[in-house]
Ligand code: SF4
């Protein structure tokens with residue numbers, strides 16, 4: 001029997017889900033292997049239990065917490081899709097400010113009508129089996145994971161910095177061009193796509209395990225930006241991860 | 245050794261002439277301030293005065309990423325990639341780069357030869373060129389002079405505005421057949437090309453320094469600044485470690501096996517099944533990187549396994565300098581010696 005697959009979205013821009021819908025070329029191949037039973041962006045059907053649940057978005061309200069527990073209970077495998085789900089992503093910047101101010105800015109006078117929590121990763125609430133990183137996640141990464149799950153193989157894991165793929169492509173390092181880049185401490189797997197096009201890495205795939213924060217801040221400030229700016233750059237996608 | 249003079253303006257004609265033997269690969273400009281080895285399309289675009297390329301010449305023999313085989317899960321069959329044996333000329337190569345290829349030959353060809361590397365290497369010809377050391381080159385400190393000609397078939401020495409061409413091997417002589425822009429000349433010794441960066445000891449003394457440096461404080465100081473990006477290994481011409489992985493198509497039927505350069509500075513390099521990591525900290529990894537260059541292989545082969553190209557330093561975002569680390573180790577060693585003597 002084909003595995004039953006479902007997709008759910010939480011606090012996010014839904015860009016990751018849309019990225020999946022753009023998989024036209026491979027969609028028919030995928031459907032040979034799995035049966036999609038829930039996907040708000042594309043269909044209305046619902047099912048009771050799932051073999052693989054894909055979760056997009058971060059957990060940021062009490063109702064999110066309830067819903068993710070429910071999904072976890074009904075799913076054999078649970079996968080976090082994209083930065084927001086993996087580590088809170090850009091949403092987690094809200095955690096850096098007093099929660100009351102945040103609520104007031106967003107909801108104004110009605111702030112008490114909307115319960116809110118700090119933006120959290122899915123894994124801080126329930127067990128996450130696999131993750132697909134990136135903002136947005138890439139189609140290739142999503143497909144690679146899906147194929148390994150279908151084949152029952154070990155899922156691909158990216159734990160080398162962006163610099164590795166950048167060097168293998170023989171890019172001129174942005175540090176040699178007077179820019180400041182987060183590649184050294186950011187998890188790769190994206191083929192160093194930003195530096196390859198002359199844009200510095202902003203850390204969208206999250207940080208490596210145990211990165212050298214102080215060393216990185218020193219590199220950044222030695223290359224011409226202020227300590228404040230360097231910290232802000234580090235926090236952009238990784239407010240929940242950076243410990244400064 | 246036969247020596248000829250060659251006008252700077254005739255260099256493109258020489259490159260075109262060499263094209264008759266096979267594809268010519270030479271240094272080109274890349275990006276704002278960098279260089280890379282590329283196949284020559286227009287001989288006028290070749291740059292003979294350059295400091296160093298981003299990736300070493302190694303990339304032509306051991307590519308950064310390479311497909312090793314295609315396989316099929318349907319019938320469990322596989323087809324290894326065939327690497328054709330093609331003639332090629334590597335033009336405008338610095339002496340330390342040539343020395344790195346000779347060291348790589350040793351790593352890849354001794355014992356059972358690595359066939360992909362062997363095939364790419366088989367019909368290669370090398371044309372050297374002199375260079376002016378910048379603030380990072382230190383090859384002289386590891387025994388490689390600017391004019392070291394071992395391994396080359398021809399060598400171009402820059403003399404004021406033009407070149408002197410030396411014929412080093414019979415293969416080199418063959419390459420020049422029919423090229424008529426050379427005039428016989430007396431070899432001129434070029435003065436004033438000094439290295440700015442130097443290791444304080446002769447390289448013969450380094451294995452001893454390293455023998456006592458294992459518990460040095462220097463490693464922790466370096467580890468504090470290192471951000472673990474792996475650039476030092478990934479641009480090093482004598483590093484040869486690679487990682488192998490399989491990729492299966494969406495059809496879940498066909499796939500391929502690839503290998504890519506790896507780096508012992510990456511935290512996962514020495515991670516093994518069960519999550520154990522036998523070089524867990526940056527300190528262990530930095531130390532290992534230098535021991536690989538100046539102790540482990542050197543003890544076996546009698547040569548430093550670093551050729552002094554300066555890439556690991558020039559391309560390190562944290563400005564960690566190979567030479568500075570070694571000189572720090574030397575200083576610490578001298579201090580320890582001094583204390584020993586005083587105590588006696
Ligand atoms: S450009 Fe960025 S990712 Fe690329 S090598 Fe430099 S620091 Fe690393």
Ligand code: SF4
Nearest residue numbers: 190194201202204205
């Ligand atoms: S280079 Fe950095 S910002 Fe760009 S996709 Fe990769 S991880 Fe994200």
Ligand code: SF4
Nearest residue numbers: 470471473474476560
């Ligand atoms: S290039 Fe520099 S910062 Fe990067 S791993 Fe090597 S020593 Fe560390």
Ligand code: SF4
Nearest residue numbers: 480550551553554556
């Ligand atoms: S260790 Fe550094 S200087 Fe030595 S060969 Fe490698 S990159 Fe060049």
